[in-house]
Amino acid sequence: MNLTPLMKAAMIAVRDCMGAQPGENALVVTDTGKLAIAESFLYAFHSLGIDATLMVMTPRDHHAQEPPSEVRAAMLSSDIALLVTTKSLTHTHARVDATNQGVRIASLPGITEDIMTIGAMTADYQKISELSWKLTKLMESTQEVEITTELGTHLVMSLKGRKPGIPPDDGIYREKGRWGNLPAGEAYIAPVEESVNGVAVIDGSQSPLGLLSTPIRITIQDGKAIKFEGGTEATQFERHLQSLNDPNAYWVAELGIGTNEKARVTGNILEDEKAFRTIHIAFGMNTDMGGKIESKTHDDGIVTNPTVKFDGKIIMEHGNFVI
Structure with missing residues (x-):
C-alpha cells in the first residue's frame, strides 16, 4: 500500500x-x-x-x-x-x-x-467537539428518552441516575486518561438497562454484519432483545448472539448519537456510528461507560432519520438536529 x-x-x-x-x-x-x-x-x-x-x-x-x-x-x-x-x-x-x-x-x-x-477523518473536529458537548450536557439533565422512526422504531428508555460519556467522543484526546474512537463524533450514554422497552428497527448497518439490505426489527423487553424479525440478516444477527453463548449479549448497552458531518453509513461501524442523521443502539458490554453489563461483545446497530425526544422535547426530527 x-x-x-x-x-x-x-x-x-x-x-x-x-x-x-x-x-x-x-x-x-x-x-x-x-x-x-x-x-x-x-x-x-x-x-x-x-x-x-x-x-x-x-x-x-x-x-x-x-x-x-x-x-x-x-x-x-x-x-x-x-x-x-x-x-x-x-x-x-x-x-x-x-x-x-x-x-x-x-x-x-x-x-x-x-x-x-x-471520509470521517477529514471532518472539522472543533465543530464535532462543540456539538458532541452540547448533546452531552442535555443528556446529563434528561430523565427519559423516546425514539421513533417512520420504519417502526419506537423505544423508550430511562437515563435516570446515569451519566453520559464525559468527555464525549469528540476526537480531542490530549489530556491524561482521555480516550475514544478515531474517527470520532458521538455523544453516548448507557441507559438504565431494565428501562428499555419497545422496538428498534435497525436499517443502516449492524455490527458485525455490515450494511443491511433489509432492516432488522428487534423487540426489546425490560432491556433485553427477545425477538428478531426481518430478512436473512435478522437471522444472522440472532445467530451471532447465540454463538457467543453469553446471555448478557442481548442487553441494551448504549444509546449513541452521531455528530460527524463527514461520516457516512457504509457498513463500517467505526464510521457508521458517527454519521449525522443517525442514532445507534448497542447490545452487550457497557461497564466501561457506566452501565452494569459484562459481556463478550458490544454490537452497534444504526437507526437512520430518527426523531429523538429528551423528556418530551424534540432534539432531532427525522434525522435533523433542532437544538
Whole structure:
C-alpha cells in the first residue's frame, strides 16, 4: 500500500487529536488485517520525533475480545496508544485499565484507507467537539428518552441516575486518561438497562454484519432483545448472539448519537456510528461507560432519520438536529 495518501490523516490523528509530544512513549497496536494502515501512524509519530513501537497480533474473533497479555502490558506502560485493529478493543478491560492509568487512547477498529482520505477523518473536529458537548450536557439533565422512526422504531428508555460519556467522543484526546474512537463524533450514554422497552428497527448497518439490505426489527423487553424479525440478516444477527453463548449479549448497552458531518453509513461501524442523521443502539458490554453489563461483545446497530425526544422535547426530527 502507498502510505503517502494516508499520512495527512495520520498526522491529524497523532499531532492534532492526540497532541503527541517528543519525549512521550507511544504504542501502535494492530493485527495482520490492518498492518499497512497502522504503519502510517507509526511513521507519523516518528516524523514528530516521538519514540513509538508497533505491536502486531492475530485479529480478534469478535469485538471486545481481550488482546494478548503482552499487548495489554505494553498499553499499560505507554503514554499514548493507538489501537488500529480489525475488531474493536474499545470495550475491553485492557483499554479500561490503561485509561485508568492515564494513557491517552484512540481506538480505530475497522479503519480503512477510504475513511482516512475522504471520509470521517477529514471532518472539522472543533465543530464535532462543540456539538458532541452540547448533546452531552442535555443528556446529563434528561430523565427519559423516546425514539421513533417512520420504519417502526419506537423505544423508550430511562437515563435516570446515569451519566453520559464525559468527555464525549469528540476526537480531542490530549489530556491524561482521555480516550475514544478515531474517527470520532458521538455523544453516548448507557441507559438504565431494565428501562428499555419497545422496538428498534435497525436499517443502516449492524455490527458485525455490515450494511443491511433489509432492516432488522428487534423487540426489546425490560432491556433485553427477545425477538428478531426481518430478512436473512435478522437471522444472522440472532445467530451471532447465540454463538457467543453469553446471555448478557442481548442487553441494551448504549444509546449513541452521531455528530460527524463527514461520516457516512457504509457498513463500517467505526464510521457508521458517527454519521449525522443517525442514532445507534448497542447490545452487550457497557461497564466501561457506566452501565452494569459484562459481556463478550458490544454490537452497534444504526437507526437512520430518527426523531429523538429528551423528556418530551424534540432534539432531532427525522434525522435533523433542532437544538
